[in-house]
Amino acid sequence: MNPQSQRDGKDRSPFSFFNRGRLMLxxxxxxxxxxNxxxxxxxxxxxxxxxNLTVALFELMKLIPAKYTLLKALKEGKLNPDYPIIETSSGTYAQGLALVCRELDLPFIIISDPVIDPALQSRLVALGGKVQIIERSIDNLNIQTLRLQALRDYLFSHPxxxxxxxxxxxxxxxxxxxxxxxxxxxxxxxLTLIGAVGSGGSTCGTIERLREVxxxxxxxxxxxxxxxxxGLPAGKRKLRGLGNSLLPKNVIHSSFDEVHWVSAHCAxxxxxxxYSKTGLYCGPTTGAAFHVARWIANKxxxxxxxxxxPDSGHRYTHTVYSDRWIGEEGIDLNAPFPSPLHIDSLSEVGKEWAYFNWKRQPYEQVVNHHG
Structure with a gap:
């Protein structure tokens, strides 16, 4: 039992999560x-x-890397339970991290921005966390850059x-x-694995193991x-939960055979x-993946x-699942879907749905030759 556990009378030992040296997710x-x-x-x-089409239905997929990372860090002595876990997130990674921290009785801080769902923010606080909201600066720097800078500032003061x-x-x-x-x-x-890409963890991590076989x-x-x-220019992303304004190292570009860009309306x-055909109640990220997957399966x-x-649709009850909201967004649910635009150059990308044969090439090779 660590000194803090002795002081507060709680047994915060993580060892129930380990079995003969292996992490127990x-x-x-x-x-x-x-x-738990x-x-x-x-x-x-x-x-x-x-x-020939299967869905891998998660309730909260981002909990998996959050739990794995914390348990591994505890096991290797890289995480001191007396000091906070700190991460930047405005979505389900924060939710998964908060849940695991609550189970392990670890303090945590989430650095986010105004797009975070108020209900999610309340849930993070209810689980014992602190949430810091970063507003955009006068020079309108990328909000994710600002969030990361705030995180690094905290780590500098609290190593x-x-x-x-x-x-x-x-x-x-x-x-x-x-x-x-x-x-x-x-x-x-x-098989063919199709998934939305944000941090790159789920798609690139899963394919690494699949290709070993x-x-x-x-x-x-x-x-x-x-x-x-x-390789597209940064811009306002209406569709949240996928995409990024940074290039994470976990996005291994040479893993991808094909890339599709999907608009919010299509998703x-x-x-x-x-939902109407299967009863599956998921988030918009699932809509984007399903949109591409059924086309691939039909072809x-x-x-x-x-x-x-990757997650359930409960955060979207008053938006995507609301007919009134859909109407205000100008979306006709009965209109046919656009056909995908097959592009040979990234400069040709369309506005609704486009795809590019990435051919397992590194990022620089594609952007330099097809940008």
């Missing part, structure tokens, strides 16, 4: 009895939607705090090995306009269609296609 007391809530969220449900560094820490990718093994156990190989496994990334991840329409009926649904 799932901690169980019995076949159907879990030791986070253990119930690690494995997705695999659901067949069509003969014993721990930063999971979701964008650059390879533990983010390594956390998805069990998910990849689940796909290998239940689906035909090689079969190098023919394809990876299709889904991005949005205004995101810099795959919202696809999400509403997914290639002999191909095993699986797409990632």
């Amino acid at each position: 799932i901690d169980k007391k019995g076949e159907a009895l879990f030791s 809530y986070s253990s119930t969220l690690v494995s997705p449900k695999l659901i067949r939607l069509t003969p 014993q705090a721990f930063w999971p560094a979701q964008y650059d820490n390879p533990d983010n990718r390594h956390a998805y090995t069990p998910f990849a093994d689940l796909l290998l156990e239940n689906l035909r190989s090689p 079969n190098t023919d496994t394809r990876l299709i990334g889904v991005d949005t306009f205004g995101s810099v991840l795959f 919202y329409k696809a999400l509403r269609e997914l 290639n009926r002999d191909e095993e296609v699986v797409f990632i649904a």
Whole structure:
């Protein structure tokens, strides 16, 4: 028991999460009895939607890298439980991190910005966290840059705090090995994996393990306009939960066979269609991935296609799932979807839906030759 635990009378020992030197993302007391809530969220449900299209349905996918990173840091002595965990996030990574910190009784700080959902902010505080909101500066610097600068300023003053560094820490990718093994156990190989790209952890981490078994496994990334991840200029991103205004190290560009850019309208329409036809209640990031995945599956009926649904839709009840809101956004749910624009140069990208054959090339090679 550490000194702080002795002082406050709490046993904050993390060792129930370790078993013979291995990290236990799932901690169980019995076949159907879990030791904590986070253990119930690690494995997705695999659901067949069509003969060759499967969804990997998570309730809170970003909890996986948050939990893996914290447990590994505790095990290796890189994390002092008496000092805060600090991370920058405006979405589900913050939610997952908060839940794990609560279970381990670790203090945490989330640095975010005004786009954070007020209900999510309240939940973070209710779990014992502190939330710092960074407003845009006069010179209108990138908000993620400002968030990272605030985080680094805190670490400079509090060097014993721990930063999971979701964008650059390879533990983010390594956390998805069990998910990849689940796909290998239940689906035909090689398969085509389709997922929205933000930090790069889920897509690039999963494909690393899948290609250890079969190098023919394809990876299709889904991005949005205004995101810099795959060579487009930075801009306002209406569709949140994917894309980025920074280039995370966990985005391994040479892992991608194909990249699609999807507009917010396409993602919202696809999400509403997914719900009306299947009852799956997910977030807009899932809508973007589904929009691409069903097109790929329809084009290639002999191909095993699986797409990632990273979170539930409860944060979007009053927006994407509201007919009034959809109408105010000018979206006609009955209008046909646009056809995808196949581009040979990044400068040709359209406004609704475009795709590029990335061919597992490094970022610099694509941008220098096709930018």
